Amino acid sequence: MIAFQFPPFAGSSGVQRTLRFAQYLPEFGWQPLILTADPRAYERTSTDQVEDIGNATPVARALAFDTARHFAFRGRYPGLLARPDRWVSWLPDAVWTGWRMIRRDRPALLWSTYPIATAHWVGALLQRLSGLPWVADFRDPMAQDGYPPDPATWHSFKKIETRTLGHASRCVFTTPGAQRDYAARYPEAASRLTLIENGYDEEAFASVAPTEIPLNPGCTTILHSGVVYPSERDPTQLFQALRLLLDSGRLAGRPIRLRFRAPGHDRLLRSLSEHYRLTDIVEILPPIAYRDALEEMLRADRLLIMQASNCNDQIPAKLYEYLRARRPVIGLTEPVGDTAWALRNHGIHDIAPLDDPDAIVEVLARSITQPSASPDRSLLLNAQSASRRERTRQLADHLDAVVAESPRARRFSLI
Numbered sequence: 001m002i003a004f005q006f007p008p009f010a011g012s013s014g015v016q017r018t019l020r021f022a023q024y025l026p027e028f029g030w031q032p033l034i035l036t037a038d039p040r041a042y043e044r045t046s047t048d049q050v051e052d053i054g055n056a057t058p059v060a061r062a063l064a065f066d067t068a069r070h071f072a073f074r075g076r077y078p079g080l081l082a083r084p085d086r087w088v089s090w091l092p093d094a095v096w097t098g099w100r101m102i103r104r105d106r107p108a109l110l111w112s113t114y115p116i117a118t119a120h121w122v123g124a125l126l127q128r129l130s131g132l133p134w135v136a137d138f139r140d141p142m143a144q145d146g147y148p149p150d151p152a153t154w155h156s157f158k159k160i161e162t163r164t165l166g167h168a169s170r171c172v173f174t175t176p177g178a179q180r181d182y183a184a185r186y187p188e189a190a191s192r193l194t195l196i197e198n199g200y201d202e203e204a205f206a207s208v209a210p211t212e213i214p215l216n217p218g219c220t221t222i223l224h225s226g227v228v229y230p231s232e233r234d235p236t237q238l239f240q241a242l243r244l245l246l247d248s249g250r251l252a253g254r255p256i257r258l259r260f261r262a263p264g265h266d267r268l269l270r271s272l273s274e275h276y277r278l279t280d281i282v283e284i285l286p287p288i289a290y291r292d293a294l295e296e297m298l299r300a301d302r303l304l305i306m307q308a309s310n311c312n313d314q315i316p317a318k319l320y321e322y323l324r325a326r327r328p329v330i331g332l333t334e335p336v337g338d339t340a341w342a343l344r345n346h347g348i349h350d351i352a353p354l355d356d357p358d359a360i361v362e363v364l365a366r367s368i369t370q371p372s373a374s375p376d377r378s379l380l381l382n383a384q385s386a387s388r389r390e391r392t393r394q395l396a397d398h399l400d401a402v403v404a405e406s407p408r409a410r411r412f413s414l415i
Contacts, residue, residue, distance in 0.1 A: 002098065002123050004064075004087060004116035006036040007053060010046035010287065011264070013226055013317040014139055018113055019049060020201050020388035021395055022057055028396035032057055033105055035098050035122070037064035037090050048289040058105075062097040064090035084117035084156040094122045095129075102130050108403050109169070113137040117160050124163050133406040135398065136168040139198075140314055141178050147310075165189045169402045172196050172395070175338040177313030196394050197342075198317040199386040200324040208295045215299050219255040220368050222330065223300035225293055226318045228263040233306040234354065236272060238332060241360035243276040250365045255281075258304075261296060262287035297325040302367055305331050305339065308354050312337030319343070320386050330367050332360060 003018040022032040034057060039045050041064035053059060067086040071077050082088065101107070110132050112123030120136055127134040143158040165171060165186045171193050173179040183190040215221040228235055242258065245251065258281055260269055266284050273282040288296070297303060303322045307314065315338050322329050323346050332354040333339040340351050350367045352359035 001032050002035045002094070002110065002112035002119050002126070004037050004041075004090065004119050005113075006034060006059070007049045008039055008045040008047050009042045011042070011044045011227075011262075013321070014115065015049075016201065016317065016388070017137070017139060017198060019052060020199075021392050023052060023054060024389050024392035025396060026056070027389070028393055030396055030399060033101055033107060034059040035094060035101060036061055037087065037094070038062065040064070040070075041066050041087055041090065043069065044287070046287075046289065048291070060097050060101055062090060062093040064093070079150070079152060083153050084121065084160060087116060088118050088121075090118050091121060091125075094118075095125050098122060098126045099129055102126065102132070107132065109133040109135060109399060109406070111135045111137065111399075113139060114142060115140045117142065117157055120160050120164050124160065124167060127167060133169040133402045134167065135170045135172060135402060136164045137172045137196075138178065138182075139174055139317075141181065168192065169406065170194055170398055172398070174198050174317075175313055175315050176341075177338040181313055194398060196391055196398075197386065198315065198320050199388045199391045200320045201388045202324070204291060205294055205298075205324055208291055208298065211295070211299060213299060214301060215259065215296065216257050219257050220301045221257045221259055222302040222304050223259045223261065223296065224263070224304040224306065225261045225297060225321075226263070226316070228260060228265050228269065228306070230265060230268055232308050232311050234308060235269065235306065237355050237357040238306070238360055239272040239276045239278060239282075241357040241364060242278055242281070244357060245361050245364055246278075246281075248361070251368060254368060256368060257281050257283055259283040259285065259300075261285050261293060294321065294325070297321060297327065300325075300327055303327050303329045305329060305333065305343070306354055307331075307333040307337065307339040309334045309337065311339075315339050315342050323386060328367060330363060332363075 001018060001022060005012060005015045006018055009015050022034060025032050036059060038061045043066060064087055067077050067081045071081055110123055110126055112119045114120050123134055123136060142161040143154055148154050148157060173195055174197055176195060179193050179195050183193055263269055263284060269284050273279045305316055305319050305322065307316060312334050319342060329348045331340060331343045331348060331351040334353055335351055343351055350363050352363040
């Protein structure tokens with residue numbers, strides 16, 4: 001399993017996908033071997049999930065650096081050292097370390113995960129060296145219209161994407177929109193594309209001590225847990241809507257708080273808070289341990305998901321933890337996108353476009369002033385199907401099928 005983001009990496013909920021796959025695969029007959037990066041490459045680390053890896057799972061950490069932190073001079077660095085991403089220095093030792101693991105452990109197949117593009121590059125090179133079947137996991141789409149914005153980086157993404165779609169035995173996507181888009185763009189690979197959504201970890205939730213104490217007693221707290229991106233999750237119209245809502249008097253004296261936990265762009269949020277005179281209700285708080293973040297979700301009055309129209313084929317991984325928390329969710333996203341589809345699939349209809357302040361005002365007013373109905377049993381069962389264990393069972397089924405389709409002679413022909 002080739003994954004740049006792996007504990008002690010911290011800063012993205014994407015780390016949960018690889019971690020939980022690795023944790024639960026042994027239940028379905030697979031022993032994972034992890035190839036990841038040296039922690040020095042991570043901008044932020046946390047040891048709170050290292051124990052979840054398990055002693056039986058071998059983890060190899062290849063030498064890697066962050067170009068922006070380790071190779072920059074006066075804040076600048078050559079673009080060549082950041083293509084396809086800032087961690088391309090991981091490539092040489094990852095390939096060497098991965099090749100040694102293949103020769104020593106004789107794995108049945110390779111698995112790599114994006115959005116760190118170098119991971120798929122490593123997977124492609126190891127597949128070429130070994131002849132092993134390869135499963136490529138796309139947590140997000142790669143080369144898109146206008147993304148990455150730098151043309152040279154876009155072309156490096158496109159090159160890796162094209163090789164991956166051409167040589168991987170399976171390409172796994174997390175949303176139906178992304179799967180449809182890639183099937184249209186690579187029709188020759190359509191039969192090898194499949195869907196495994198993100199999910200939540202039931203065991204992690206079970207380890208959180210239950211509490212009925214709200215985050216801010218006597219006040220409705222709306223929580224956004226995780227990174228706020230200036231483009232993909234631009235909160236500007238949300239702040240404008242909050243100002244309009246407060247000025248309208250429609251909250252009838254109901255105090256509110258808008259809490260951002262580990263948003264990553266604190267300066268942007270502070271600037272918006274000051275501009276819209278919301279500093280007294282906006283809370284910008286630092287990262288906390290994973291299980292503490294889950295407890296915070298359970299105590300929030302409302303949970304906020306944001307996804308702009310340029311990400312209609314994506315669903316924030318955090319949404320599945322929100323669903324498990326069973327708290328009311330406000331979705332600021334395009335009604336035609338995959339995020340809105342997932343929300344409606346679980347009976348959530350407080351949805352408004354992220355760039356429409358008037359629609360956001362109506363959704364906020366309705367959600368805050370009206371009592372929330374308890375989810376019915378069918379929706380709870382729907383949420384249970386999104387557990388990480390169930391997602392891992394789906395992955396194991398695909399791994400079994402890939403191995404069955406690959407002659408043993410081919411798998412080890414170059415070793």
